[in-house]
Amino acid sequence: DVKVTQSSRYLVKRTGEKVFLECVQDMDHENMFWYRQDPGLGLRLIYFSYDVKMKEKGDIPEGYSVSREKKERFSLILESASTNQTSMYLCASSSGTLHHGYTFGSGTRLTVV
């Protein structure tokens, strides 16, 4: 069964901390994505990557960075966490054709206090 695995289901961090959210996929997918989801705001794209060491800004990249050193792993980094980054973070991956859309991880619910 194909999988996207996010390293933590729940995280609580303090304001100003550097936070790493990890995502690993086992489908040899080229594309990987990070979204955040907040009530009433739907899915908002933070960053995405089409290949190793490639990254592209999504709609809301401010306050975030990403790293893709290996094809299967895509990390989201909050350089200095703030309370307005409290949210549900979803990682997804897809093949290049997008014929079957994205496969999502189970999400990480991050609370910044």
Add this chain to the structure above:
Amino acid sequence: GQQLNQSPQSMFIQEGEDVSMNCTSSSIFNTWLWYKQDPGEGPVLLIALYKAGELTSNGRLTAQFGITRKDSFLNISASIPSDVGIYFCALVRNYQLIWGAGTKLIIKP
């Protein structure tokens, strides 16, 4: 930019009722996808539509790709408690998905 409108935003229904939701876009696209997100989980693909007019079923779910290629609907028949969640439509554009805002389904006890 591309507008993708999904309605309704939320639905309160009784168990056993049928449910209908739809999405419309301002442009023509070749693929419509419908996802469901259970509470506390990531979205999961329910149905993919690739041709105008296509009608596809997945159990009690039925989705159609509108003949104008600008709309799609999702129907759920005889709803049950495990149908609760958020349903998203999505379009493929430039190797990315464009998402609707979601329809939250709540089943009244």
